[in-house]
Amino acid sequence: MQLNRKYTFHTKTTSLKDVEKEKETHSYLSKEEIKEKVHKYNLAVTDKLKMTLNSNGIYTGFIKVQMELCRPPQTSPNSGKLSPSSNGCMNTLHISSTNTVGEVIEALLKKFLVTESPAKFALYKRCHREDQVYACKLSDREHPLYLRLVAGPRTDTLSFVLREHEIGEWEAFSLPELQNFLRILDKEEDEQLQNLRGRYAAYRHKLEEALREVWKPD
Structure with missing residues (x-):
């Protein structure tokens, strides 16, 4: 309904x-x-x-x-x-x-x-x-x-x-408070980027290992 x-x-x-x-x-x-x-x-x-x-x-x-x-x-x-x-x-x-x-x-x-x-x-x-x-x-x-x-x-x-x-x-907040919010957002962004880079690095490592196994000479 x-x-x-x-x-x-x-x-x-x-x-x-x-x-x-x-x-x-x-x-x-x-x-x-x-x-x-x-x-x-x-x-x-x-x-x-x-x-x-x-x-x-x-x-x-x-x-x-x-x-x-x-x-x-x-x-x-x-x-x-x-x-x-x-x-x-x-x-x-x-x-x-x-x-x-x-x-x-x-x-x-x-x-x-x-x-x-x-x-x-x-x-x-x-x-x-x-x-x-x-x-x-x-x-x-x-x-x-x-x-x-x-x-x-x-x-x-x-x-x-x-x-x-x-x-x-956000207009209700003072300038120092807004600056603090920006620092918090920057920190969160850096952490997310580090996590993302770590995931791609691990994925790249696995792909390289798989390629080495495929092209391993007899």
Whole structure:
């Protein structure tokens, strides 16, 4: 069955008015309001991934993040953690309401032993509204578990996606940060070239051995 659904992607987090309203709601939630929302959330949970509210008002719970990477990221040698088949899979993280988007990205990369800089990745929230799906990039200071709590446990209403930064988004970084990214890319390029040269050298050696065997005089 084919779904006629329109996808709209935004590099900003909706409108400024929506952002300020969301921040205001987050700032002025009392402990009683949080307690009520956590209670309603747990009643709606169907996969046993409930939230836990502590006496200090901080709550913990689970979020699911989908990997949508254009290319396999660089991982530690022999890690075996992130294969091409992992791209597109859903990963579950246990986090706190105090954890920021930046911390979630670092935790996710650490889970898969990714050695690339967390600054090269972004976390998006995917919102479903009527027949459209909006993917909005989150700022590093936002709190994913709060967004999960407010939206409820249904991932068809709100879900999280890890992606690389898109072209044009680099304007938000300072010159030293961009220069550091270039150094990282140069290093990765050198490593890839060395690996490629090594593979061709080994292949050339095997071909030369095979030729010597074919032309060996009787």
